[in-house]
Amino acid sequence: MARTLRKPASAPRLTAQGRATKDRILQAAADLMAERGAARTTMEDVMETAGVSASQVYHYFGDKRGLVRAVITYQTDATLERQQPYLDHLDSFAALQSWRDQRIALQIEHGCAGGCELGALAGELVESSPEAREYLAAAFTRWLEPIRSGLHSMRERGELRPDADPDRLAAALLAALQGGVLLTQIHRDPEHLAAALDAVLAYIRSFGA
Amino acid sequence: MARTLRKPASAPRLTAQGRATKDRILQAAADLMAERGAARTTMEDVMETAGVSASQVYHYFGDKRGLVRAVITYQTDATLERQQPYLDHLDSFAALQSWRDQRIALQIEHGCAGGCELGALAGELVESSPEAREYLAAAFTRWLEPIRSGLHSMRERGELRPDADPDRLAAALLAALQGGVLLTQIHRDPEHLAAALDAVLAYIRSFGA
Incomplete structure (x- = not known):
């Protein structure tokens, strides 16, 4: 991928x-x-x-398209850097919970304004050209990777049951984050993001061995 | 709300x-x-x-702002009308599953292109003015309402346990839909939306009485 x-x-x-x-x-x-x-x-x-x-x-x-491509990469780097201490070790239920807490604390800190820079670029540019979409897909694949990796580690260590699908769980978690941040931004209410992340995290915990 | x-x-x-x-x-x-x-x-x-x-x-x-407001309302009406047969009776596990299936079938039908018109407007306009944000909040509240209402009915009929929180579950489901559609659009892969909706629906089913 x-x-x-x-x-x-x-x-x-x-x-x-x-x-x-x-x-x-x-x-x-x-x-x-x-x-x-x-x-x-x-x-x-x-x-x-x-x-x-x-x-x-x-x-x-x-040209402008070159600049847009560079900004997509820039915002991907910035997004991953900000979350790096969490993303580097997203391989326990406690770590997933800390990441969730930090995502929500950040929203509260900013008055739930601003949303996700990368999500906003994606929403605006995804249909603008096949090339922009490809860059965005690569950006979100980079973001998904540490989430997948952490969940794979948990399954390998037996903390998640063998029937857990780390790829699908990671995709669900990133989707809940994206949708939750957008709804939190729209309503200026962190409860939307909390509800979304809590639902997927509870589902992940249901695979606990 | x-x-x-x-x-x-x-x-x-x-x-x-x-x-x-x-x-x-x-x-x-x-x-x-x-x-x-x-x-x-x-x-x-x-x-x-x-x-x-x-x-x-x-x-x-x-002016242009008046036209944008009218388009937000227009896209909200269109979104709700398209889903109305489902949204009117989202009050059983079978109905939730059918709605999920229809959302994914629609993505596949469109080659996962186009995304959610209302979500795209939201991403672009949410920070453009307090007034635009208020219109978007009203739009998403209208969309959330039938989801909340169906889950409340399920709890009242005893199909969901008393400790289920229909408002939070509905918020999680709509966030999973928004984030899932965006990631499906970016990757041109319906599996992102399926993973997101399946995770939240499984969590909702875990409250089955």
């Missing part, structure tokens, strides 16, 4: 200054797209916010 | 011809926004597609 995302050909040859400029453009594009969506973010907005020229943006990212 | 959406003041006074024109504008706006998103849909696009003048669009819907 996991796919490797192509890296821009120029990546290994960047000087420190080039890398800093590229990062500044990417950060500006990611912030603007998170705030107003990819469609409403123009190349001119990105240039202005990053304080760079058109030729610099086009040099590093090609 | 349920909120009533304000109706445009002019609604009761429309002639048959006025109603037809208004419907044509709304249909064009809904189709365009489903295809390319609300941000990428201009008032000019809507006029051209519906074959009407600017003054007609502004007469019936005010």
Whole structure:
């Protein structure tokens, strides 16, 4: 299932200054797209916010589509980094519960506003082009992987019964997270996310050996 | 929880011809926004597609925000109408299973493309204005209501144990549907939606008396 995302050909040859400029453009594009969506973010907005020229943006990212692809990868990295301490060891019922608690605490901390940057990009871009969809599929596969891996470990260690299907359980958990975050964002009420995660986690616990 | 959406003041006074024109504008706006998103849909696009003048669009819907509000309500009506035979009687395990089967059959029928029109609008517009968010919250509350109602009936009839919480179970089911449809759309694979719905439905069945 996991796919490797192509890296821009120029990546290994960047000087420190080039890398800093590229990062500044990417950060500006990611912030603007998170705030107003990819469609409403123009190349001119990105240039202005990053304080760079058109030729610099086009040099590093090609066109708008190249920039959107880079932002998908950027938000995937950011999402996984924020959850890394949890995702690295999602291999016990206690760890799953801590991850759940942290996801909900984060929503409460932000007043349930903002939602999931990657989910928002996905909702907006998934039908925009086959290429964007492929990048999004690779992004969500990267997110699914540590969840699958943890549940597989639990089954191998006998903490989940042999009839548990870690791939399906992981897919259900990520879907509950995505849908739960969206409904929590819409209603400004963390209870939607809590209800969704609790239901799937209880189902996973029902496979406890 | 349920909120009533304000109706445009002019609604009761429309002639048959006025109603037809208004419907044509709304249909064009809904189709365009489903295809390319609300941000990428201009008032000019809507006029051209519906074959009407600017003054007609502004007469019936005010500004772009008025049109977006009307499209949210339109897509909510359409979503609920499509599922109505199921949503009207979601009050048995067999009925829940049939609804699940129909949701997945529909995804397969469409090649897992297109996703949920209402979910896509929500993802794009939820942070665009407090008013848009309020309309979206009302829309999803309307969708949640028949799910809650069916589960409450099951508990009242003793088919679910007294410790089942129909409101939380309904919220979990709708979140699993939203997240599952998005991941199915991204991966073009109905298994994501099936895994999500099956997990929550199995959890609901665990409360069977």
